[in-house]
Amino acid sequence: xxQMTLAGIWIGxxxxxxxxxxxxxxxxxxxxxxFITLDLSAALNMKSGPIYFHTARLVKGAMRIHSQPPVDxxxxxxxxxxxxxxxxxxxxxxxxxxxxxxxxxxAWERYDRVRQST
Numbered sequence: 098x099x100q101m102t103l104a105g106i107w108i109g110x111x112x113x114x115x116x117x118x119x120x121x122x123x124x125x126x127x128x129x130x131x132f133i134t135l136d137l138s139a140a141l142n143m144k145s146g147p148i149y150f151h152t153a154r155l156v157k158g159a160m161r162i163h164s165q166p167p168v169d170x171x172x173x174x175x176x177x178x179x180x181x182x183x184x185x186x187x188x189x190x191x192x193x194x195x196x197x198x199x200x201x202x203x204a205w206e207r208y209d210r211v212r213q214s215t
Contacts, residue, residue, distance in 0.1 A: 101155055101172075103129060106194035110201060111186040120191065129153040129160065173211075177204035 102124065109118035119134040133149035153162045153170075160170040160178070170178040173190075176197035183189040190205055192198045 101160075103155075103160065107191040108194055108198055109180075109183075109189045109191040111184070111189055112205065113186070118189065118191070127155040129155065131162070171208065173204045173208050177201065177208075179208050 103122045104124040105122060107118075107120040107122060109120060121132040123130045123132075129152065131149075131151045131153060133151065151162050151164055153160050159172070162168045162170065162180070168180050168183065170180055170191075172178045176193045177200075178191050180189050180191070188208075190201050190208070192201045192204070
């Protein structure tokens with residue numbers, strides 16, 4: 098299996114776009130460090146500084162975030178992943194910064210189709 102590369106900036110949105118996360122992911126092999134800046138409300142433009150740090154690990158092509166409880170990312174494609182029940186708003190889609198952010202609605206649809214078929 099090819100090594101998955103997650104390093105870089107990822108933007109997380111809930112379905113209603115009211116909760117946004119800005120993640121800077123650093124990766125060394127299977128070890129991952131995640132620096133999170135939380136924007137509590139895009140509509141109100143309420144931002145806070147880097148308030149979280151999590152570690153994660155790639156295991157058999159999946160990313161497990163060492164939070165309480167641990168959360169496994171669901172990879173939609175190389176540009177998007179979902180964290181099921183990440184916060185009170187429910188699932189959160191993460192897109193690589195840039196063009197991938199524009200394709201997040203289509204990635205949500207693919208994610209929903211896969212969930213409905215399982």
